Amino acid sequence: MGKMIKDNILQYTNRHRISFMMILCLFGFCLVQAMQAPKKKAGRPKGDRVYLLHADELRYDMFGNNPDAQVVKGKVSFLHQGAHLTCDSAYFYQNSNSVKAFGHVHFRQGDTLSLVCDRAEYDGMMQMMRARNNVVLHHRKQVLRTDSLDYDRLYDMANFFEGGTLIDGKDRLVSDWGEYHTKTREAKFVYNVKMRSGKDIVTTDTLYYDVSKSRAHMVGPSKIVSGASVVNTQNGYYDTKTDRAQLYGRSTLVDKDKTITGDSLYYVKNGESQGLGNVVYVDKKNKNSLHCNYMRYNESTGYGFATRNPVAIDYSQKDTLWVHSDTMKIFTFHINTDSVYRKVHAYHKVRAFRNDVQAVCDSLVFNSQDSCMTMYKDPIVWNANRQLLGEVIKAYMNDSTIRFAHVIGQALSIDQMPDSIHFNQVASKEMKAYFEGGQARLGESIGNVQTIYYLTNDKDSSLVGLNYMETDTMRMYLSPERQLQKIWANKSVGTFYPITQVPPTKVKLSNFAWFDDIRPKDKNDIFVWRGKKQDQQLKILKRHSAPLQVLSQTKSEKQPNEKLKDNAELKK
Numbered sequence: 001m002g003k004m005i006k007d008n009i010l011q012y013t014n015r016h017r018i019s020f021m022m023i024l025c026l027f028g029f030c031l032v033q034a035m036q037a038p039k040k041k042a043g044r045p046k047g048d049r050v051y052l053l054h055a056d057e058l059r060y061d062m063f064g065n066n067p068d069a070q071v072v073k074g075k076v077s078f079l080h081q082g083a084h085l086t087c088d089s090a091y092f093y094q095n096s097n098s099v100k101a102f103g104h105v106h107f108r109q110g111d112t113l114s115l116v117c118d119r120a121e122y123d124g125m126m127q128m129m130r131a132r133n134n135v136v137l138h139h140r141k142q143v144l145r146t147d148s149l150d151y152d153r154l155y156d157m158a159n160f161f162e163g164g165t166l167i168d169g170k171d172r173l174v175s176d177w178g179e180y181h182t183k184t185r186e187a188k189f190v191y192n193v194k195m196r197s198g199k200d201i202v203t204t205d206t207l208y209y210d211v212s213k214s215r216a217h218m219v220g221p222s223k224i225v226s227g228a229s230v231v232n233t234q235n236g237y238y239d240t241k242t243d244r245a246q247l248y249g250r251s252t253l254v255d256k257d258k259t260i261t262g263d264s265l266y267y268v269k270n271g272e273s274q275g276l277g278n279v280v281y282v283d284k285k286n287k288n289s290l291h292c293n294y295m296r297y298n299e300s301t302g303y304g305f306a307t308r309n310p311v312a313i314d315y316s317q318k319d320t321l322w323v324h325s326d327t328m329k330i331f332t333f334h335i336n337t338d339s340v341y342r343k344v345h346a347y348h349k350v351r352a353f354r355n356d357v358q359a360v361c362d363s364l365v366f367n368s369q370d371s372c373m374t375m376y377k378d379p380i381v382w383n384a385n386r387q388l389l390g391e392v393i394k395a396y397m398n399d400s401t402i403r404f405a406h407v408i409g410q411a412l413s414i415d416q417m418p419d420s421i422h423f424n425q426v427a428s429k430e431m432k433a434y435f436e437g438g439q440a441r442l443g444e445s446i447g448n449v450q451t452i453y454y455l456t457n458d459k460d461s462s463l464v465g466l467n468y469m470e471t472d473t474m475r476m477y478l479s480p481e482r483q484l485q486k487i488w489a490n491k492s493v494g495t496f497y498p499i500t501q502v503p504p505t506k507v508k509l510s511n512f513a514w515f516d517d518i519r520p521k522d523k524n525d526i527f528v529w530r531g532k533k534q535d536q537q538l539k540i541l542k543r544h545s546a547p548l549q550v551l552s553q554t555k556s557e558k559q560p561n562e563k564l565k566d567n568a569e570l571k572k
Helices: 002-040 523-527 560-571
Strands: 051-054 057-060 070-080 083-093 098-109 113-123 128-139 142-152 157-160 164-168 171-175 177-181 186-197 200-210 215-226 229-239 244-255 258-268 272-283 288-298 304-307 311-314 321-324 327-333 341-354 357-367 372-376 380-383 386-389 392-398 401-416 423-436 439-456 463-478 484-489 493-498
Touching: 083 113, 098 128, 113 142, 164 177, 171 177, 171 200, 229 258, 258 288, 288 327, 321 523, 341 523, 401 439, 423 463
Parallel strands: none
Antiparallel strands: 051 070, 057 070, 070 083, 083 098, 098 113, 113 128, 128 142, 142 157, 142 164, 157 177, 164 171, 171 186, 177 186, 186 200, 200 215, 215 229, 229 244, 244 258, 258 272, 272 288, 288 304, 288 311, 304 327, 311 321, 321 341, 327 341, 341 357, 357 372, 357 380, 372 392, 380 386, 386 401, 392 401, 401 423, 423 439, 439 463, 463 484, 463 493
16 A cells, blocks of 8 residues: 555656656747847848859868868859859858858959958858958949958948058048948048048048048047148048038147137138137247137138137237237238238227337228338327327337337327326327337427427426427437437427416317326236227318319210210211
8 A cells, every 4th residue: 555655656756857847948948049049130131042153163071171061163153132252262051151262252242342352251141241361342433451351231331450441532541440331431440540632641540431522520639731731639520622621629720830729620721711719820930829719811812800809919029919909800912922911900999008018099900011000090009108199100110119100190299207297298290200229219290280398307307397389390309218308390489487387278288188098008908998088089180182183085085975976077
């Protein structure tokens, strides 16, 4: 009895053990299938069969290293989905639908793509071509050379990873790694990238290249060398067809002694370039610079335009000059010749500061041909304790130091005395001042001259009296220390008043005006506009004009209908 029970238990246990083992095996089989499923790379369709079209010799290597392969030799040719593969010899794996090709490997896809190499592996299931050694890929007019290339027919993408060169017309790109999309004709180059386009050379770490547009996108620290010009950028686009560059991320353009830096630069070789956002132009040779938020410059014409808070800085002398206005323009004449010269226009609300001279006017023109700076519309110039104003002021420079000044119309010169209360004054139709070493040595006043001059005691510099004078022409000679040496006047009339007997009406000329509140105090003050009040502006004086002359018409000046009449009369 006990034995029967024991046998039943054993049978029951064995049945359950067998059932458990079957369930365990089924679970393991499902697990294996689940783990193997991703290896099929879902999403890639199965390729058609690879067909062997021709071979001079075919055999099996049943006992060799490739027992599953057909060994084919001599003018070998394969076909797969419209693509042809030819070589000298190959291993053909029918089960895996793949080929290992050797010797003069040539892969052709349609009329636009051709690939040659020394050896290759082609997977028909994955539609993948792995080419090695002396690989040359021809796609349309582009040529890609490398030693290791993988071409994915499904995604139309070629990858190289042991150094490669893409040749596109005049453009030649080299990098350690890259990819090329045959459908979109876009390429990506990474690590030690160098592109040569004609005489231009681009070096960067990462470059995206659009073959159809011949347009390169540089990412990371990049440099463009074009002759004597060097561009540095962190993010830039370069069109090799038009030689245009769009640069972002605080880029710099260096052309010999000239440098342009800006948040965004749009560079056109031999054309008009633009800069936006904190633009800085530096001319190291002439020691000047220009700061603004928008600037454009045409390299071929020499025309420049700057606005949005422009500031011109000249540091050619020991003292630096700052000039600010709403807008600045530069015009170049006879460019690329020995007779080249430039004109700089600054307008409106011009303010200038240098330690020894300050100026304010509505507009300004500087001509490099005669080194003349002309200030228009209520110009005022200050030098130490002296103020000079008129309708127009012309200053002729010599290496950034003034050599001659000419004030035209309603000229007024005022010198503030050390006591800050009394003023020496000269008013006339026009004034001329001659300088030596930047110091005034001779002043000439012409037309309706009026002067108020205070005499001082040589011992203690105290005021002795006031001399009022009217004349037609006057010359004042000054020492290098700016001390008055002598005065020459033609047919003058005047009055001398002791300092204690000066009439209040003779202390100031009728057109006296002291604009110390308008004067720029430092280089930062040039950005704050303070102009004359409406009642302080110079009066517009009507000038006498010569009457128009009426001349009799000559025969050449007659109208066409009049000439016809004359011809008709002659015929009669």
